[in-house]
Amino acid sequence: MKLLGEGAEAKIYSLNIFNTDLIAKVRIKKEYRIEQIDSELRESRTRKEAKVLHTLAKFGVNAPRLVALGKYTLYTSKLEGKLLKDIELEAKEFVKMGEQLALMHNANISHGDFTPANIMKCGKEYFIIDFGLSEISNSQEEKAIDLLLIKRSIDSKRYAGLLKGYAKSSKNSKEILERLEEIEKRGRYQVRTLG
Numbered sequence: 001m002k003l004l005g006e007g008a009e010a011k012i013y014s015l016n017i018f019n020t021d022l023i024a025k026v027r028i029k030k031e032y033r034i035e036q037i038d039s040e041l042r043e044s045r046t047r048k049e050a051k052v053l054h055t056l057a058k059f060g061v062n063a064p065r066l067v068a069l070g071k072y073t074l075y076t077s078k079l080e081g082k083l084l085k086d087i088e089l090e091a092k093e094f095v096k097m098g099e100q101l102a103l104m105h106n107a108n109i110s111h112g113d114f115t116p117a118n119i120m121k122c123g124k125e126y127f128i129i130d131f132g133l134s135e136i137s138n139s140q141e142e143k144a145i146d147l148l149l150i151k152r153s154i155d156s157k158r159y160a161g162l163l164k165g166y167a168k169s170s171k172n173s174k175e176i177l178e179r180l181e182e183i184e185k186r187g188r189y190q191v192r193t194l195g
Helices: 035-058 091-106 142-151 156-169 173-194
Strands: 002-006 010-017 022-025 066-069 073-077 119-122 126-130
Touching: 010 035, 022 035, 022 156, 066 142, 091 126, 091 142, 091 156, 142 156, 156 173
Parallel strands: none
Antiparallel strands: 002 010, 010 022, 022 073, 066 073, 119 126
16 A cells, blocks of 8 residues: 555545455544544544545546455545646536535535545536545535635635536525625624624
8 A cells, every 4th residue: 555645634645455446434543532432433433535536426526436444544546637726627527526516415415524635626627525524414514614615715717616616506506606695794793793
């Protein structure tokens, strides 16, 4: 196994099993937590992320495919491409990303960290990665927060392209966009009163 990266909760490895390239996401032990609580948290978070990946596959969302599940480890298909944060794209290319986000939300999955660091361009397609903060929920608030995170991460032209794809494919984009507007108003109010 070759270490590709490390986050707050997991280490990401590349490996090859039976001539198949895979990714292993291993949730790491936290020494500051009580051992039993740490074990239960890592196991439940791993199972939840596996369930999210399984659900996304059923709904046709471009995401890594779950291959196997260990107690603290997810084994997924390996994607070949570049992260959105590392490439420049035109606004029209963001339409497909909006469609993928809508499909994910239609499956009642919110990502929790929907930013260019978690979107990968593989050929002509866009894949959403890293579902460690995702939730299985029909909460419009959570879905609106996904939109808010990407809105804050890209320019307005690219965001308009993303919204075009989102509105086209979302079951209830109107309600989610209204919730986004409410969230942004709350944020502006907080900024004004704190200053």
